[in-house]
Amino acid sequence: MKTQSAFKNGEYIVRISGDIDHHTTLGIREEIDAGLVTNKPKRLILDLSETDFMDSSGLGLILGRLRKCTEAQIGFVLVNPRPPVIKILRLAGVEKMLDIRIL
Amino acid sequence: MKTLKNKAKTQFLALSENESFARIFTAGFVRNLGVTPSLLADIKTVVSEAVTNAIVHGYRGRDAESSLVFLELKYYSDKTLIITVTDRGCGIPDIEEAMQPFFTTDAEGERSGMGLPIMDAFSDSLRLTSSPKGTRVTMKKKLL
Ligand SMILES: Nc1ncnc2c1ncn2[C@@H]1O[C@H](COP(=O)(O)OP(=O)(O)OP(=O)(O)O)[C@@H](O)[C@H]1O
Ligand SMILES: [Mg+2]
Numbered sequence: 330m331k332t333q334s335a336f337k338n339g340e341y342i343v344r345i346s347g348d349i350d351h352h353t354t355l356g357i358r359e360e361i362d363a364g365l366v367t368n369k370p371k372r373l374i375l376d377l378s379e380t381d382f383m384d385s386s387g388l389g390l391i392l393g394r395l396r397k398c399t400e401a402q403i404g405f406v407l408v409n410p411r412p413p414v415i416k417i418l419r420l421a422g423v424e425k426m427l428d429i430r431i432l
Numbered sequence: 433m434k435t436l437k438n439k440a441k442t443q444f445l446a447l448s449e450n451e452s453f454a455r456i457f458t459a460g461f462v463r464n465l466g467v468t469p470s471l472l473a474d475i476k477t478v479v480s481e482a483v484t485n486a487i488v489h490g491y492r493g494r495d496a497e498s499s500l501v502f503l504e505l506k507y508y509s510d511k512t513l514i515i516t517v518t519d520r521g522c523g524i525p526d527i528e529e530a531m532q533p534f535f536t537t538d539a540e541g542e543r544s545g546m547g548l549p550i551m552d553a554f555s556d557s558l559r560l561t562s563s564p565k566g567t568r569v570t571m572k573k574k575l576l
Contacts, residue, residue, distance in 0.1 A: 348452060348455075350448075350451050350452065350480055350484065351448055351451055351484045351487070351488060352448035352449055352451050352452065354542075358542070382455070382473070382476060382477075382480075384477050384480045384481055384484065384547070384550070385481060385484075385543070385544050385545075385546040385547040385550055386484065386543075388544040388546055389541075389542040389543050389544040390542065392542075392544055393542040412470065412473075413470070413473035413477070416470075416473075417477070417546075417550065420546070420549070420550060420553055421533070421544065421546050421549075421550075422533075
């Protein structure tokens, strides 16, 4: 797992490559939450185009960030989740609660 | 009559870095069985869920050095894969409750409570047996 982040025009973009599982979520969560505090963005964008694998731990990460962003009135967008990730979001019934963009 | 075609077994310490080991071990086992990418994704997901539960819940608060997770894969002539994940942890007091979508005993850990419902949906059958001596999850997946 590797993350790459950028902040521009009020948007905080985090690209997560590799696997999102229980082992990797803790580090990803800390990085994103710290970035939200320092950057104070209008919008958090999680770029999942290079996320190869995600299980329910990733679901917890996504729903946790959605909650946090909603509370802080920050927009939250998921970009390019691959079919297996979409399958998990759909099964959990949260696909419709999320702003998912395929670019 | 169905016959056993292949079998592999591994055991590892209840450390989170072994979650990816379990997925890679499983992917290696099914590598030559002609599974589609989406089937492979399902298989990796259910293994990851079961192993993570053993590590996170089964052995919660215990020493990882003395906590083992067991993963067994069996492939049969009728093209079924049987995945068994066993821990010797604390057990699940109420299986029916544990199976409910969004049920979790670890909400602070930002768990979604969707692991068992995902295992159920992504496999063709799921059997859970549990006692205060540990938990065993057995999943069947047709590789067609
Ligand atoms: N191997 C196990 N040993 C002990 N308890 C378990 C085990 N597996 C599951 N449980 C119990 O069942 C509950 C539900 O499990 P499930 O995998 O559905 O959700 P979760 O692990 O809490 O969250 P998520 O999988 O979404 O991260 C757990 O919170 C835990 O209390
Ligand atoms: Mg779980």
